[in-house]
Amino acid sequence: MNYFSHKKLKEFCIDTLVHEGIAEPIAEDVASCLIETSLRGVDSHGIRLLPHYIRVVRSGRINKKPNIKFNQNSKTNGVLDADNTFGHAAASIAVKEAIKMSEEFGSGFVVVKNSTHNSANAYYGLQAARKDMIGISATHSTSMMVSTRGKKPFFGTNALTFAFPCKDEEPICLDMATTQLAWNKVLRAKAKGEILDAPWAIDGHGEVTDNPELAQGLVPAGLHKGYGLAMVVEVLCALLAGGPYGPHLTPMFEKLSEKRHISHFVGAINISNFIDINIFKESLNNMISELRNSDSIDPNLPVLVAGDPEKISEKIRTKEGIPLDEEVFSDFNSTITDHSLMQQFKSCFI
Amino acid sequence: MNYFSHKKLKEFCIDTLVHEGIAEPIAEDVASCLIETSLRGVDSHGIRLLPHYIRVVRSGRINKKPNIKFNQNSKTNGVLDADNTFGHAAASIAVKEAIKMSEEFGSGFVVVKNSTHNSANAYYGLQAARKDMIGISATHSTSMMVSTRGKKPFFGTNALTFAFPCKDEEPICLDMATTQLAWNKVLRAKAKGEILDAPWAIDGHGEVTDNPELAQGLVPAGLHKGYGLAMVVEVLCALLAGGPYGPHLTPMFEKLSEKRHISHFVGAINISNFIDINIFKESLNNMISELRNSDSIDPNLPVLVAGDPEKISEKIRTKEGIPLDEEVFSDFNSTITDHSLMQQFKSCFI
Numbered sequence: 001m002n003y004f005s006h007k008k009l010k011e012f013c014i015d016t017l018v019h020e021g022i023a024e025p026i027a028e029d030v031a032s033c034l035i036e037t038s039l040r041g042v043d044s045h046g047i048r049l050l051p052h053y054i055r056v057v058r059s060g061r062i063n064k065k066p067n068i069k070f071n072q073n074s075k076t077n078g079v080l081d082a083d084n085t086f087g088h089a090a091a092s093i094a095v096k097e098a099i100k101m102s103e104e105f106g107s108g109f110v111v112v113k114n115s116t117h118n119s120a121n122a123y124y125g126l127q128a129a130r131k132d133m134i135g136i137s138a139t140h141s142t143s144m145m146v147s148t149r150g151k152k153p154f155f156g157t158n159a160l161t162f163a164f165p166c167k168d169e170e171p172i173c174l175d176m177a178t179t180q181l182a183w184n185k186v187l188r189a190k191a192k193g194e195i196l197d198a199p200w201a202i203d204g205h206g207e208v209t210d211n212p213e214l215a216q217g218l219v220p221a222g223l224h225k226g227y228g229l230a231m232v233v234e235v236l237c238a239l240l241a242g243g244p245y246g247p248h249l250t251p252m253f254e255k256l257s258e259k260r261h262i263s264h265f266v267g268a269i270n271i272s273n274f275i276d277i278n279i280f281k282e283s284l285n286n287m288i289s290e291l292r293n294s295d296s297i298d299p300n301l302p303v304l305v306a307g308d309p310e311k312i313s314e315k316i317r318t319k320e321g322i323p324l325d326e327e328v329f330s331d332f333n334s335t336i337t338d339h340s341l342m343q344q345f346k347s348c349f350i
Numbered sequence: 351m352n353y354f355s356h357k358k359l360k361e362f363c364i365d366t367l368v369h370e371g372i373a374e375p376i377a378e379d380v381a382s383c384l385i386e387t388s389l390r391g392v393d394s395h396g397i398r399l400l401p402h403y404i405r406v407v408r409s410g411r412i413n414k415k416p417n418i419k420f421n422q423n424s425k426t427n428g429v430l431d432a433d434n435t436f437g438h439a440a441a442s443i444a445v446k447e448a449i450k451m452s453e454e455f456g457s458g459f460v461v462v463k464n465s466t467h468n469s470a471n472a473y474y475g476l477q478a479a480r481k482d483m484i485g486i487s488a489t490h491s492t493s494m495m496v497s498t499r500g501k502k503p504f505f506g507t508n509a510l511t512f513a514f515p516c517k518d519e520e521p522i523c524l525d526m527a528t529t530q531l532a533w534n535k536v537l538r539a540k541a542k543g544e545i546l547d548a549p550w551a552i553d554g555h556g557e558v559t560d561n562p563e564l565a566q567g568l569v570p571a572g573l574h575k576g577y578g579l580a581m582v583v584e585v586l587c588a589l590l591a592g593g594p595y596g597p598h599l600t601p602m603f604e605k606l607s608e609k610r611h612i613s614h615f616v617g618a619i620n621i622s623n624f625i626d627i628n629i630f631k632e633s634l635n636n637m638i639s640e641l642r643n644s645d646s647i648d649p650n651l652p653v654l655v656a657g658d659p660e661k662i663s664e665k666i667r668t669k670e671g672i673p674l675d676e677e678v679f680s681d682f683n684s685t686i687t688d689h690s691l692m693q694q695f696k697s698c699f700i
Contacts, residue, residue: 073623075456077620077623106424106425107426107456147641147644149646149653154644180573225572226575228526234637235522235634239634273427283589283595284589287584287585290504290596294501294502296499296500296556297501297557305581306577
């Protein structure tokens with residue numbers, strides 16, 4: 001395992017995307033999102049995705065010269081047409097518009113259409129929470145969740161985030177996929193020849209299984225409840241955007257030259273119109289302190305609140321660097337053919 | 351089991367509350383909510399609660415002469431002080447204000463403070479969806495969910511609703527408690543001497559159990575995910591309202607003379623500012639048709655979408671009546687001492 005300086009890695013990520021013909025402001029949004037996500041320990045959605053992103057630029061899925069348009073259709077609602085740019089840039093612009101509306105009118109919601117993968121959904125909700133708003137973000141994704149009672153996947157692992165500003169620390173952030181397990185964990189178990197911790201995957205007959213070899217889909221988190229939440233995310237994203245939904249969405253890692261027309265939903269609600277923002281932050285601080293100090297079953301495993309594991313990771317990795325394993329390293333190596341860029345990549349080692 | 355006419359039962363509910371000194375418009379809101387909830391098959395939150403509500407009027411928890419105040423603090427945010435009236439009335443007024451803001455400015459959110467139990471959370475989100483809005487409602491409740499890794503309950507079964515208007519049928523409505531199981535199911539299993547379907551209750555040591563005799567709390571739906579969602583509901587309700595949170599909230603069935611200062615959150619977002627409302631409704635109709643027609647494991651158990659069981663119940667009960675068992679009947683009998691009211695109750699039999 002090699003460890004990389006997050007600052008240098010971010011510069012490298014920007015330079016690599018610019019080298020592929022992506023405009024610098026868009027490359028910056030992608031890099032900011034990927035590095036923050038890697039620092040927060042969410043490796044599946046972090047910098048390891050860069051080689052994939054390079055491939056979808058080269059294959060034409062990503063539009064290098066997008067005409068990004070924002071239509072604000074009321075004081076607090078708007079639609080952003082991403083024109084097939086990187087979802088990170090589109091959703092970042094969208095959340096800025098939502099914050100602006102929320103500052104002026106109390107709330108703001110933007111639907112992003114004709115977008116692409118936008119990495120960790122938390123990144124967008126967090127931006128609003130850092131501006132003292134309730135941050136909300138949602139994105140649908142590759143069909144993967146087997147509907148309750150059903151045999152086959154319909155919705156994706158559809159992600160939903162709520163983030164709230166807190167006194168003396170980064171926002172409290174619930175960022176959840178609506179499946180109980182991430183598909184990555186199935187793939188990892190398969191690669192290692194292990195069985196899953198619990199029967200949270202679905203085989204070809206719609207039955208639960210802990211055998212990753214048989215897995216063809218995922219169980220919703222909380223059974224029918226997660227299935228319902230995935231539908232909520234699908235409606236907020238695909239249906240409000242008028243885009244493809246569920247199994248009609250092109251899978252992320254298939255047909256790389258096809259546009260996906262993926263949709264996102266972001267929102268901001270102004271807390272200070274309900275309660276003094278300092279009182280709110282202090283109450284939240286008090287509540288999470290009570291939770292963290294409450295009796296745990298195992299004294300070595302304290303009660304956490306949403307986002308705690310990511311905060312712990314961020315602290316460590318900011319200091320010690322972002323780890324990338326051999327597999328990811330070789331993916332970079334085989335994708336980035338420019339010699340000076342690979343030199344730059346290697347200079348990011350700590 | 352006796353079956354009651356929902357129309358007559360509603361009149362009876364209003365008359366009973368008015369007899370206890372409740373103003374008629376408030377009694378109407380309570381009755382509308384309870385009857386709709388019973389028709390939808392959610393018996394735990396339906397008309398069976400009326401005797402409890404009568405007790406909390408008599409004990410002084412419910413303020414018979416409330417000074418309900420709404421402060422709109424921005425174009426799209428407001429706080430409603432319920433002054434300890436029935437939560438059903440307070441949340442109904444709040445959602446009307448949210449819809450009004452949403453019609454004019456695109457969104458509207460109202461926090462309700464100093465409230466009381468408001469029965470089924472779905473009732474409020476549905477009102478917004480029937481006006482072609484995205485309806486959102488949330489309420490916190492009696493501390494009951496054992497935090498992930500923790501030993502004791504902190505949050506309640508905190509409920510979250512999203513509702514969307516649909517072509518040719520009532521809105522699609524996800525109404526979920528954030529625990530996997532309802533406490534009522536634990537009580538029912540206990541009364542019948544049965545074990546629970548799965549280990550979704552928590553004993554006094556924080557360990558999961560399927561023995562209702564040992565149950566002292568409930569497992570979050572989707573484990574840490576439901577625990578996170580319960581926190582989101584708690585923040586949207588108690589923290590935005592500046593009210594008591596988690597274990598600081600007086601339990602529903604204890605200290606009946608104490609005010610609870612419970613909080614709710616309701617919202618409406620105007621769909622037509624994102625997409626033509628008819629296109630939206632048609633897409634939703636298409637999507638749920640695909641889901642309902644998708645292959646199910648057991649051909650006798652088709653794939654459903656959120657709210658389908660409630661719609662099926664509503665259709666049957668509107669025709670055949672609302673069933674009330676002996677236990678509920680005797681609770682009515684012992685609480686309602688007025689002879690003519692009990693005569694009226696009996697005349698609701700079908």
